[in-house]
Amino acid sequence: xxxxxxxxxxxxxxxxxxxxxxxxxxxxxxxxxxxxxxxxxxxxxxxxxxxxxxxxxxxxxxxxxxxxxxxxxxxxxxxxxxxxxxxxxxxxxxxxxxxxxxxxxxxxxxxxxxxxxxxxxxxxxxxxxxxxxxxxxxxxxxxxxxxxxxxxxxxxxxxxxxxxxxxxxxxxxxxxxxxxxxxxxxxxxxxxxxxxxxxxxxxxxxxxxxxxxxxxxxxxxxxxxxxxxxxxxxxxxxxxxxxxxxxxxxxxxxxxxxxxxxxxxxxxxxxxxxxxxxxxxxxxxxxxxxxxxxxxxxxxxxxxxxxxxxxxxxxxxxxxxxxxxxxxxxxxxxxxxxxxxxxxxxxxxxxxxxxxxxxxxxxxxxxxxxxxxxxxxxxx
Numbered sequence: 176x177x178x179x180x181x182x183x184x185x186x187x188x189x190x191x192x193x194x195x196x197x198x199x200x201x202x203x204x205x206x207x208x209x210x211x212x213x214x215x216x217x218x219x220x221x222x223x224x225x226x227x228x229x230x231x232x233x234x235x236x237x238x239x240x241x242x243x244x245x246x247x248x249x250x251x252x253x254x255x256x257x258x259x260x261x262x263x264x265x266x267x268x269x270x271x272x273x274x275x276x277x278x279x280x281x282x283x284x285x286x287x288x289x290x291x292x293x294x295x296x297x298x299x300x301x302x303x304x305x306x307x308x309x310x311x312x313x314x315x316x317x318x319x320x321x322x323x324x325x326x327x328x329x330x331x332x333x334x335x336x337x338x339x340x341x342x343x344x345x346x347x348x349x350x351x352x353x354x355x356x357x358x359x360x361x362x363x364x365x366x367x368x369x370x371x372x373x374x375x376x377x378x379x380x381x382x383x384x385x386x387x388x389x390x391x392x393x394x395x396x397x398x399x400x401x402x403x404x405x406x407x408x409x410x411x412x413x414x415x416x417x418x419x420x421x422x423x424x425x426x427x428x429x430x431x432x433x434x435x436x437x438x439x440x441x442x443x444x445x446x447x448x449x450x451x452x453x454x455x456x457x458x459x460x461x462x463x464x465x466x467x468x469x470x471x472x473x474x475x476x477x478x479x480x481x482x483x484x485x486x487x488x489x490x491x492x493x494x495x496x497x498x499x500x501x502x503x504x505x506x507x508x509x510x511x512x513x514x515x516x517x518x519x520x521x522x523x524x525x526x527x528x529x530x531x532x533x534x535x536x537x538x539x540x541x542x543x544x545x546x547x548x549x550x551x552x553x554x555x
Contacts, residue, residue: 187326187335187336187337188337188338188339190238190336191234191237191238191334191335191336192334192335192336193333193334193335194328194332194333194334194335196332196333197230197233197333197334200226200229200230200333201226201230203226204223204226204227204230205223207219207220207222207223207226208220208223208227211223229331229333230333232331233330233331233332233333233334234333234334236329236330236331237327237328237329237334237335237336238336238338240274240275240277240327240329240330241277241325241327241336241338242270243268243269243270243272243274244266244267244268244269244274244277244298244325244340245266245267245269246264246265246266246267246323246340246342247264247265247267247342248262248263248264248265248323248342248343248344249263249264249265251344251345251346251347253346253347253348253349253480253481253484254312254347254348254349255315255348255349255350255351255352256312256313256314256315256348256349256350256351257312257313257351258312259309259310259311259312260309260310260312260346260348261307261309262281262291262307262308262309262310262344262346263305263306263307264279264281264305264306264307264323264342265303265304265305265306266279266295266298266303266304266306267302267303267304268298268299268300268301268302268303268304269301270300270301271300271301272300273297273298273299273300273302274295274297274298274329275295275296275297275298275329275330276295276296276297276327276328276329276330276332277294277295277298277325277326277327277329278292278293278294278295278325278326278327279292279293279295279306279323279324279325279326280292280323280324280325280326280337281308281320281323282320282322282323282324283310283318283320284318284319284320286314286316286318287310287312287318287346288310288311290324291308291310293306293308310346312348314348314443315348315349315350315351315443315446315483315484316348316484316485317345317346317347317348317481317484317485318345318346318347318348319343319344319345319346320343320344321341321342321343321344322339322340322341322342323339323340323342324337324338324339324340325337325338325340347480347481347484348484349450349480349481349483349484350443350446350447350449350450350480350483350484351447351450351451352447352450352451352454353447353448353451353546353547353550354547355451355452355455355547355550355551356551357551358452358455358550358551359551359552359553359554360452360503360520360522360536360537360538360550360554361427361452361455361456361459361461361503362459363536363554364425364427364501364503364518364520389416389417390403390406390414390415390416390417391414391415391417392412392413392414392415393407393412393413393414393415394415397415401415401416402414402415402416403415403416425461425462425501426461426462426463426500426501427456427461427462427463427464427500427501427502427503428463428464428465428466428472428497428500428501428502428503429449429452429453429456429463429464429465429466429502429503429505430465430466430467430495430497430502430503430504430505431445431446431449431465431466431467431468431483431486431505431506432468432504432505432506432507432508432511433467433468433469433486433487433488433489433490434468434469434489434490434491434492435488435489435506435507435508436488436489436507437488437489437507437524438507438524439488440542441507441524441540441542442487442488442524444524444540444542444546445505445506445522445524446483446486447546448505448522448540448546448550449465449483449505450479450480450483451547451550452503452550453465453479454476457476464500465479465482465483466495466497467482467483467486467490468486468490468491468492468493468495469486469490469491469492469493470482470486470493471493471495472495472497497515497516498516499516499517500516501516501517501518501519501520502515502516502519502520503519503520503521503522504519504520504521504522504537505521505522505524506521506522506523506524507523507524507525509521509523509525512535512537515535518535519535520535520536520537520538520554521535521537521538522537522538522539522540522550523537523538523539523540524540524542525539536554536555537554537555538550538552538554538555
């Protein structure tokens with residue numbers, strides 16, 4: 176923006192700025208007055224006087240026409256990333272005179288989108304104009320903006336006037352929640368704890384009965400006792416039973432290491448993974464909580480989604496202790512995994528697979544592959 180544009184913008188927001196027609200009429204008024212002074216012709220004085228009178232009226236009325244206008248904004252309902260925000264504004268005329276030829280600018284944060292503009296032909300005395308628009312979203316976050324700008328050139332269009340009015344808004348965009356059909360890193364959590372299960376050997380190697388979740392093709396290494404012979408005979412190949420893992424009531428904490436230094440895209444993936452794991456565990460009736468570096472342990476769908484919408488990489492940590500609760504640790508830093516409670520798991524966004532810790536099973540995420548498919552893999 177050059178100096179002339181900055182000056183015009185300052186004049187429009189603090190006083191008035193001439194339109195092209197205004198500059199043209201000012202030039203003609205000066206020309207008529209100069210010609211009348213040199214020639215002493217009466218009609219030229221009349222023309223110049225009428226022109227200056229029109230300019231004076233056109234300069235005073237725009238600012239006056241913006242008085243008596245109030246704005247009201249309805250609360251914006253939260254949406255998930257990729258959906259559209261519904262923004263409702265009411266422009267209320269509190270005067271006994273109609274308001275016409277207005278422009279309303281809703282000044283959105285630049286990361287959310289460009290300012291939205293709506294022309295208003297007329298608002299009746301003591302009337303209300305309702306404006307609803309839909310703003311697409313791309314990234315999760317909590318977006319705030321505080322002003323709406325009113326602009327008019329009424330009634331003659333020779334000068335424009337723009338004023339800002341306070342009208343606070345808060346829009347919450349939740350992270351995407353992936354529809355996980357299975358998640359072994361959660362399904363098998365806590366199986367190594369003898370407190371909850373008699374033993375892996377007794378519970379899984381000796382089991383010949385149980386709640387069958389589904390059937391799948393036989394893989395090399397599957398126990399013979401899990402083959403479902405009736406289905407195998409029907410399909411013509413070996414089918415293996417997948418037994419339901421008893422996870423209801425299992426305590427688990429989904430911990431996002433938001434205090435670490437992250438690659439921006441990796442961190443956004445980690446937030447999506449944390450939300451998806453939380454809701455999957457909730458559907459499995461697990462006693463699940465979520466923790467970020469700045470919040471500590473949280474529970475409740477809305478509270479968790481708002482915390483994940485607000486979190487950012489490198490935020491200050493409050494030092495959360497998990498006790499003996501197993502943790503799903505999401506981090507770019509493999510060194511901290513060894514300090515997790517027994518039975519924990521990790522999901523790492525590490526540039527090298529050689530950095531994967533061996534203290535607990537876990538997943539190393541490849542940013543080039545589908546995050547949903549990777550979360551449905553067996554931990555290694």
